[in-house]
Amino acid sequence: MPGFPWSRAPYPVLVADAGGLVVQRNDAAQALLPAARPGARLADVVPAWLATAHRSMRLPAPRATRESDVPLAGLIAERRYEAHPSVADDGTVAWWLVDDTDHQLVREALRMERERTSFLAKASSILLSSLNLGRCMDVTAQMAAENLADAALAIAPARGRRLPVVTCLRGGTPVTSQESVDPDDVPGLGEALRGFPPVPSRWLDPASAPAWMIPEGFGPVGAIVITPLPGHGVAAGALVLLRKEGSAAFTEEEEVFARLFAARSGAAMSAARLYAEQTEITEVLMRELLPPALHQISGVDFAGSYRPSADHERVGGDFYDVHPAAVEGEPSLVTLGDVCGKGLEAAVLTGKIRNTLHALLPLADDHQRMLSLLNTALLTSHHTRFATLVLASAVRQGSEVQVRLTSAGHPLPLIVRADGTVDVADTRGNLVGVLPDVHARTATVTLAPGESCVLFTDGITEAKGGPLGDSQFGEERLKRALAGCAGMPAEAIVEHVQMLASQWLGGRRHDDMAVVAISAPRTHHLSAVDGHTRGRYTA
Amino acid sequence: MTTLPPGLHLVTIDTQDTVRIEITGDLDYQTVDLLLDEVTSQLDARPGLKDLHLHFAEIGIIDSMGLSVLLMIHRRTAAAGTRLHLDDRPPNLNRLLDITGTLEYLTAAPPTGAATSQQHTEQAPPTAGTAQAARPTGPDSTT
Structure with missing residues (x-):
């Protein structure tokens, strides 16, 4: 294309006139949008978001002004591009297309990381504000269900033959129950509850999950992961995360994050447990006193x-x-x-x-x-x-x-x-x-x-x-x-x-x-000996 | 009451064979360790110390933990052969020592070395038998 100054520019450049017809394109644009030949209607050859952006340019205009709600970015061939218009006096617009897919990925990762950090900070402050074990388990199950999975179970080590379990569905309220089950029957659960040696999170085949682990009305289970809740030298319990069939499986990153959360709730739960035990000892002694x-x-x-x-x-x-x-x-x-x-x-x-x-x-x-x-x-x-x-x-x-x-x-x-x-x-x-x-x-x-x-x-x-x-x-x-x-x-x-x-x-x-x-009783004593009853005096 | 903030303030004045500790403030369960530590370090630093004077003119409240620490100090001074003096006692301290029957015990002359060890055997894990045996050998009588 003679006279086209940007033919060798590294970014795709597409020039279209006020009537919506492609006027020119450079080599990079040809590679990206092969159909966008000069003379073609823009609306036929580029993704709709770019055609809409072009129409939104007010014409004629010395400077680009546009309806602010039209996005200047979108997908082309599965990558994300930002479109930067430069408008000529005759109303033609040169669209510079900048690939920001990677930038977008990094931004997304940063946003996730920020969300997770604030979630962990929130989890810590809520968990540490309570020294009540039941409340700590409720918070653990609920926060995990809202942020990490479709449903979550917080399980404390067994007291006697009963396993204290708090179950929470996403959007639901935590439900406490006592399950008469042997944790060793569930692969990974027994180890997680013993806490030593430390065990990594464990994937569980949904088919082998016992019925008590699946909340009522949950539907088919897609994935289950069991994460230990580490306490102060002892296991504070285990966290079970469930995802529905069809929702995304747990990524490795999510699993690491679940463990960060588990570390916090484990610390809170074991502090609450120690406090409860101490209170119980004092109460037992005081009752005796x-x-x-x-x-x-x-x-x-x-x-x-x-x-x-x-x-x-x-x-x-x-x-x-x-x-x-x-x-x-x-x-x-x-x-x-x-x-x-x-x-x-x-x-x-x-x-x-x-x-x-x-x-x-x-x-x-x-x-x-x-x-x-x-x-x-x-x-x-x-x-x-x-x-x-x-x-x-x-x-x-x-x-x-x-x-x-x-x-x-x-x-x-x-x-x-x-x-x-x-x-x-x-x-x-x-x-x-x-x-x-x-x-x-x-x-x-x-x-x-x-x-x-x-x-x-x-x-x-x-x-x-x-x-x-x-x-x-x-x-x-x-x-x-x-x-x-x-x-x-x-x-x-x-x-x-x-x-x-x-x-x-x-x-x-x-x-x-x-x-x-x-x-020494003042009045006549009615019952001769050992009167335990009230009203033992005459009026 | 003193003008010092609540708490305990100690001033130690020592001479050749006498240590005098002036106690200002409340002697209660929050402050007793301070006094015991001071006395213990003085006794440790001066083997053969003859007299330990605790000076109580500026003392505030003294509670049962305060009395407990005086009894512990007496136990330490007796073991070291040091005589304990409770000087310038205000009425509240005198009343406490009087009611609990501890004045005579705390201010008695220290036993000799032999007596000290005998006292310790009496305090060894007791049985009903040794208790009855030990009782008539008690050195003093408050009745």
Whole structure:
């Protein structure tokens, strides 16, 4: 083509006039679009997107202006081209066609990578915000179903014979179930759940997948891949991804990505599992430490109230128990104490003390001996954790109740007399668990009908609050409060003290608070012995 | 209350055979390790130390963990043959030591070397039998 300046240009160039006829083309354009000979109608020889782009050029125009919504790029012979027009004064347009297939592929890859990174970041933040194992499994299944597959199953290691499974279909909500199946029956699942040695993701022949693995209404399965969820040194579970028949199979790249996701959800699930186990241990211990419900025993009223600290790390220090006499007419033993320190270690020591005291019940008539044996049982060279406690042996004698009280380093019991006087029990002793030898002096107190003996822990007297929030409830305030409790039944005294302490605290942090009251019933006792029922007084 | 931020502040003043530690602030379960570490390093650095004075004039709150650490310090000083002094005790500390029956124990003169080892055998893993045997040999009486 003489006079055509671009005949050797590396890009295909196609010139068409305002009427839509091909005027000229260069060698590259001839190779790309062999039919586009000069004189041919553009619409017949080039893909529709290019013909439309040509028509959209407003003619005549000194500069290219076009309807903005017409794309200037499209496919030619399975590759993607951008079309760049240059418009001549007579309305002919030279179309430069630039192959941007590779550019487009890179852009697409970058977009995918960005999407995946943001997906992983989102997955991490959602997963790590929860320490609930069930919720972590739900999130894992749901996010995997939305982003990685048509359906996903998050499977936790078996507890007993049951396999916890969360199933989620794309667009659906996660469903939790317990499958009574042996994971080793599914190729790759048993290994993934054991977590060691680390196994790669495993393709599963859809035909060999067990029925429980296929969500209801899923239809024919095209591909299944099982990916382990690695935890902190242990397997947190396995992730099963399913694709429908007819949808694209998993690429190697997608599988790598699934493992990145699995690493995150595995870490979250194992953290949640560890937390759940720790909470369970604490709960089991705490349940053991819960004080008993008290009632009337052999004509003596007992009432107790325990308000554990709301702070997890401060709970576990206080305890109380009532041991009814083995023989009717013998004293019942009340123990109330406070273990130094808080949390699990204190809870363990508390359990040890309660058990030891229980075993020493046959010696309950000799408080000094009981404390001495308890002290020796607790001594250890490892620490100087100690306990303070009060032993109280109470027995009904006629209408009165006789109480022997021994403090082992504990705040002294208070006696509420019928006339509103509050006495301090005259007992002293060493704390237990540290000193090589302990001594204690026992006080004997007689309670007339309507009188009470109140045992408490320092959580009450050291409750910090009041009008300015910085002073302790204190023993004097407690004594004044008890002076107003003269004649009240044991339960009412205990509730009253706890209520006052709570008011004083006004919602602030506090330690465990325990109160026990031992009372001589004020009114005639209807049931002769061991009345467990309510309404045991005459009106 | 002191003007210092909450927490524990220690000043150690040492002379030839005496160490004095001034304690300012709260001695509770969050701060006890600080005091124990200081005492332990002083005892380790000075074998044969005669007296350890803990100075309590500026102490704030002392709770059961605070008392526990004093008992541990006593155990360490007794083993080292050092006498423990609890100086300038404010009323709240005195009350705590009084109620728990620990004042006499903590401030008693250290036992001799022989007594120390005997004390340790008494604290060895006990059985009911040894407990009863050990009890009458106890050195002091609070009654």
